Amino acid sequence: MLSTTEGYMTPDGRQIGGVVMEMKNITLKFGGVTAIEDISFDIHEGEIRAIIGPNGAGKSSMLNVISGFYVPQQGEVFFRGTKRAQLKPFEVARQGIARTFQNIALFEGMSVLDNVMTGRLTHMKAGIISQSLWRGPAEREETENREICERVIDFLEIQSIRKTPVSRLPYGLKKRVELARALASEPKLLLLDEPMAGMNVEEKEDMSRFILDVNDEFGTTIALIEHDMGVVMDLSDRVVVMDYGKKIGDGTPSEVRNNQAVIDAYLGVSHD
């Protein structure tokens, strides 16, 4: 089932499409430290794909490779069927890959709505003169983009804080605003870096529900990183497990759960 490049059917009856993104033999080094060693995996259209592993396993590095923040020394990245050239992060974003950050990277000085609107930047085409005059295509474009943003804001239930400066929001809401900004760009692939980190149980449940709803409602392909096994197992269709920069497991949550190497990594068996 996992080796097919075609789609597959999930246990709960959702049809998953073909491969959107494929990582082939990725190796990433920082000086003498190997953060990622020869890892390959793929992400199918419409699925929720998790990358898990203990602290320092190289999960965030992997996400940064996908989003172009890190450039791997070896390996190839295929996105929607074509091999991706070495791109800058903003070029990756323009290809339709949106992301959130582990330590939240929002525009603190702007309101929630303005933050979400920045997610539409890549979709705006109107010329600068027409924009300044607020006429013709610019006006239409702004209205359209605004509508999309309002829909996302509605969806994530943050209408009440639309005009609030982000710097005043509590942590959990900031995480949600960041998700909203990423969603506003209507991404073909959404990357979530520890979306549940630092949250209490209630906030975690909320976030899980939003992630599932986003996937369900918009059919968004999601790749997420988490070190909390419990949350991930309920959420994802397939899981990659990393430890010390290597891939030690790949499969459905139940397959991974019964994988001896994964159990060892999480329970802390000595590496000799």
Next chain:
Amino acid sequence: MPEQLFFTIEVILNGLMAGVLYSLVALGFVLIYKASGIFNYAQGVMALFAAMTLVGIMEGRIPFAHLINAILGTKIHHFGWHVNAVLALILTMGVMLLLAWLVQKVIFKHLVNQEGIILFMATIGLAYFLEGVGDLMWGGDIKMLDVGIPQGLNLWIDETTYNMFDYGFFIDNLDIYATVIAAILVFVLVGFSQYTKQGRAMRAVADDHQAALSVGVSLNFIWIMVWTLAGFVALVAGIVWGTKSGVQFSLSLIALKALPVLMLGGFTSIPGAIVGGLIIGVGEKLFEFAVGPLIGGATENWFAYVLALLFLVFRPQGLFGEKIIERV
């Protein structure tokens, strides 16, 4: 007594208009500092360079004429034509755009993520370099700049107020034009940063580099854009100051006048630059008028800096600056 009152009002009005000129210079600083965290020491020299280029193009001077003559033994100085002010303005804008691109490409692209003090040092280097290149390109002589802005006493205001109050206000035409130009410039800048895609991207970069990258904003493009904007602001400041007192080296020293304005208004606030400039303009004129005679005058040279010092003690972030509070 009313005479005294009218005179005070006149002093305030002149102070306000002098303040507008300070604001104009401070604006250039704020633009670059906000978007890239670089305190651009070269802003004053950029104004000088822009004004020199404008004069040079208008008068049809040959760039680097002295250099060419020294090497080839020729004696060329002028193309022998004069360029219309509007066309020369557009060409100068082109030169400022090119300069912005070069500054980003050659200097700051390689200094991303460096400490503020290193970026500041780089701008000091840029200032001296640009000053030298300006002299080499257009010659070091004092140039007259006339783009058609009228100068001297505004007779209409003088007469009207004389008829109304029996006291004629002395207002310089150039000051009035400068005020109008500055107002338009601020209006355009604020509109640009609030309502256009590029403006939104600029604010995004000013706020968080990583986040800006993740929504598809090219930092390099924004920084070139910001340096270009600062170049345009420098050009406007250079035109107004150059018309007032000739295009010469001392023009670059207006940057020093902008420092207290920034301390007052805050380094990151466009309204702050405006209000700060006005306060200093009015403050130094009033102080000179009220206290100057008692202590021997020439207070305008230091008043702004003392005011800035007081602000540093009591409100270090300036009037509109962001207070940095770190939650622990």
